Amino acid sequence: MQVGIYGSGISDSSLKYLKRILSEHGINHFILSSKQRTKNVDYILILGGDKAVRSYFHNTFDSSIPVLGINESESDGFLAQVDLKQFSTYVKRLKKTDYLIEKVTRLGIKIDGKSVYPVLNDVAVFPSKSAMLMEHILRVNGNEVWHDNSDGIIISTPIGSSAYSMSAGGPIIFQDSSVFGIISVNSLDIIRRPLIVSDESKIEIDEISARLYCEVILDGLDRYKVKKSVEATKFSPSANIIRMIKDPTAISALAKKVKLAEDLFNMPPSSKLLLKILEYEGSMTQKELASKTLLPGRTVRMAMSHLLEKGYVKRKVSIRDSRQKIYEISKI
Numbered sequence: 001m002q003v004g005i006y007g008s009g010i011s012d013s014s015l016k017y018l019k020r021i022l023s024e025h026g027i028n029h030f031i032l033s034s035k036q037r038t039k040n041v042d043y044i045l046i047l048g049g050d051k052a053v054r055s056y057f058h059n060t061f062d063s064s065i066p067v068l069g070i071n072e073s074e075s076d077g078f079l080a081q082v083d084l085k086q087f088s089t090y091v092k093r094l095k096k097t098d099y100l101i102e103k104v105t106r107l108g109i110k111i112d113g114k115s116v117y118p119v120l121n122d123v124a125v126f127p128s129k130s131a132m133l134m135e136h137i138l139r140v141n142g143n144e145v146w147h148d149n150s151d152g153i154i155i156s157t158p159i160g161s162s163a164y165s166m167s168a169g170g171p172i173i174f175q176d177s178s179v180f181g182i183i184s185v186n187s188l189d190i191i192r193r194p195l196i197v198s199d200e201s202k203i204e205i206d207e208i209s210a211r212l213y214c215e216v217i218l219d220g221l222d223r224y225k226v227k228k229s230v231e232a233t234k235f236s237p238s239a240n241i242i243r244m245i246k247d248p249t250a251i252s253a254l255a256k257k258v259k260l261a262e263d264l265f266n267m268p269p270s271s272k273l274l275l276k277i278l279e280y281e282g283s284m285t286q287k288e289l290a291s292k293t294l295l296p297g298r299t300v301r302m303a304m305s306h307l308l309e310k311g312y313v314k315r316k317v318s319i320r321d322s323r324q325k326i327y328e329i330s331k332i
Contacts (some may be wrong), residue, residue, distance in 0.1 A: 001095060004032040004044045008052035014084055016071050018047060025091045041065055043242060051282045053079040054219045057239050066101050068242040078159050081245050089246050100243040105199055108235035111130045111216050112227050117236035121160030124217040125230055126152035127210040134214055139204040140197055150187040155180055156234050157201055164220060167276055181206045203232040270295055270303035283328040316322050
């Protein structure tokens with residue numbers, strides 16, 4: 001058995017621990033670098049939670065190889081279900097291929113006619129500056145659905161419906177559903193509602209304009225300037241995610257997300273923003289959060305205090321620097 005290891009922003013101690021467990025069970029392994037083509041690999045272990053899983057699929061040539069996402073901490077994940085501390089209990093099952101493989105739908109994206117990497121969660125289009133309206137036309141399968149002015153628009157996969165889309169008021173979609181979600185964020189049309197369309201649909205966001213230029217945000221990670229249009233369609237092949245826990249629709253995780261969605265309505269906007277950033281980016285310090293969100297330090301501290309009090313975020317000492325505190329989403 002040959003196993004590749006891929007990591008994104010992980011600590012040396014976590015990597016050493018993972019390699020030691022594999023060696024103890026006689027599993028050959030190697031570190032997989034970005035853009036490296038894999039040969040004769042049974043599966044890929046991705047260390048670093050959901051963010052690392054998304055990063056892997058943004059960079060890999062071999063998306064058909066099954067992957068197992070592993071969290072360094074005890075944070076919940078939809079793509080990475082296994083905690084590093086639990087990994088040793090699953091190794092024997094991995095050797096026997098005693099697991100499920102879930103095919104996770106991806107979105108293929110074209111920006112102004114040029115293809116970029118496919119996304120697992122969502123594609124969003126927003127003005128480059130906040131507090132600015134964006135005009136756009138939405139077409140599905142060539143038919144105009146709306147001509148709208150709003151803060152932006154999000155197209156999500158089922159697995160992405162519980163992330164950015166949910167925080168903007170979108171529906172939560174079960175992961176085995178063959179659909180995409182579309183939400184116009186804070187539309188000027190008060191009767192505008194989110195849409196659910198077949199995942200065989202061709203979705204076009206056209207005639208995009210704002211006072212300044214607009215940006216396409218892929219999986220909450222990378223930004224691309226857009227002049228006129230974005231096209232989204234189902235991408236093949238799907239991502240093959242190893243599930244050690246026999247719950248392919250992640251119902252328990254969805255239940256927690258539903259509870260969080262209810263509480264989001266009463267949260268300050270700054271707290272919502274911090275939660276979104278921590279979900280996409282993983283553990284961060286308050287200084288890093290202030291830099292990422294462009295919020296004043298005092299606002300970050302107050303928002304973080306609210307999240308800590310509610311139990312949505314936990315604080316711990318940084319492994320890299322014991323003088324620093326890092327924050328991550330808790331198990332709710």
